[in-house]
Amino acid sequence: MNVVELNPSTPAGLVKSEILNGVLRLEMNNPPANALSIALMQALKDALDATRQDKSIRVVIIASATPGKLFSAGHDLKELTLHRADEDRGRAFFARSMKLCAELMQTIVHLPVPVIAEVDGLATAAGCQLVASCDLAMCTDTSAFCTPGVNIGLFCSTPMVALSRNVHRKQAMEMLLTGETIDASTAREFGLINRIMPRQYLTQVVMKYADVIASKSPLTVKIGKEAFYRQAEMSLEDAYDYTAQVMVENMLARDAEEGMNAFIAKRTPEWTGE
Structure with a gap:
């Protein structure tokens, strides 16, 4: 402890x-x-x-x-x-x-x-x-x-x-x-x-x-939490524009690449937080 x-x-x-x-x-x-x-x-x-x-x-x-x-x-x-x-x-x-x-x-x-x-x-x-x-x-x-x-x-x-x-x-x-x-x-x-x-x-x-x-990727959770609160204060159009950009950046993260590869390979992902 x-x-x-x-x-x-x-x-x-x-x-x-x-x-x-x-x-x-x-x-x-x-x-x-x-x-x-x-x-x-x-x-x-x-x-x-x-x-x-x-x-x-x-x-x-x-x-x-x-x-x-x-x-x-x-x-x-x-x-x-x-x-x-x-x-x-x-x-x-x-x-x-x-x-x-x-x-x-x-x-x-x-x-x-x-x-x-x-x-x-x-x-x-x-x-x-x-x-x-x-x-x-x-x-x-x-x-x-x-x-x-x-x-x-x-x-x-x-x-x-x-x-x-x-x-x-x-x-x-x-x-x-x-x-x-x-x-x-x-x-x-x-x-x-x-x-x-x-x-x-x-x-x-x-x-x-x-x-x-x-147990989830710490980077993914961080990205998601921040995006949740930011988009909640935006108009519908601005929220979609903003979250689309967030998704693109998230897709480029190593944890997203690892997660998708692990899903395809049917194995447990190994998160690095990057």
Whole structure:
């Protein structure tokens, strides 16, 4: 088992990490609610950034170190509230927190390897945003999700970015306007979750998906993930023009040549990542 090195300035223990067979598992460890404090968000971002220097990592899993309770309660409201005593009523700290949160979510999207959310418990506000930002999301049948900012006079505007890019508009607005909690089945129906299972099978199923993805060409997965998010923001015509160019460049890669030759020869391909 390997451990990802975090930024020396990051408090130790906020994120537990281990690497097994090319799969990096990151567990948020900020009890009791895994609130996304400045320190936890920075720790997660540092851990994700570190994967860019480790070519052995093929997939990342984000989970909670305390499953069955709260996956993440979102921003640390106590931390935010303390800064209302600042001379600027907290403006600078609020801006810093929201900026770091946006950077964390974009880091997940722009990471060259897929990121899977393993959810067992409640994912609320920015915690729900974290789930929506991941490429895949699996949860237990007792998990739940919400964007309840409207209940405390703080609309979930930044969670809305990830949420509205994963679920239909009216369903996103339903969550944002009511602040009500949806169960796992509804989350899957909305498109927020890929799979639901009993708690005892969650990690096993997530690892199965991670292992399958890790067995693919890392270059091909990187190309595909980047293209997926870029084309999603384009017009239909521009998306086809762009992805056609991506396909041509992908076809010229050695892994594509190896994969097609292996398919024709009915053998297992040997990926080089080139």
